Amino acid sequence: MNLAILLKDEGQLQPALILAHMAAKTKLKEIALHLRLDVPPDCMPYEDLIGRAREIALIDLETELFLNTLSYIAEPENMSLLKDMHAEHVDMMLERVRALLEEMSWKAAPSMMRSK
Numbered sequence: 001m002n003l004a005i006l007l008k009d010e011g012q013l014q015p016a017l018i019l020a021h022m023a024a025k026t027k028l029k030e031i032a033l034h035l036r037l038d039v040p041p042d043c044m045p046y047e048d049l050i051g052r053a054r055e056i057a058l059i060d061l062e063t064e065l066f067l068n069t070l071s072y073i074a075e076p077e078n079m080s081l082l083k084d085m086h087a088e089h090v091d092m093m094l095e096r097v098r099a100l101l102e103e104m105s106w107k108a109a110p111s112m113m114r115s116k
Helices: 002-009 013-034 046-055 060-075 076-084 086-113
Strands: none
Touching: 002 060, 002 086, 013 046, 013 060, 013 076, 013 086, 046 060, 060 076, 060 086
16 A cells, blocks of 8 residues: 555556555455455455455445445546546545555454464
């Protein structure tokens, strides 16, 4: 997330959001890996990773919507949405992702410890 913030500070909004999306996806894969699902996390679509996190109460419906929106905005074909977005908006999104990663780590810690 630090690199995403640095990129945003340099006016590189698109790469900053892509990195934030990648950080969220990586955290979701890490959690899925520790849950020892039947399907390897690398083979699961992003939406399924989010759904699994919601199933085990790591995230709520509003957070699921935020993560799906972040994924949509980070897609290259949807980058035109960024032309009307100010750095302050990206800043708020990056802060939300940072807080979410921290929260998911904290909430997942007990179940991740049990799965070892």
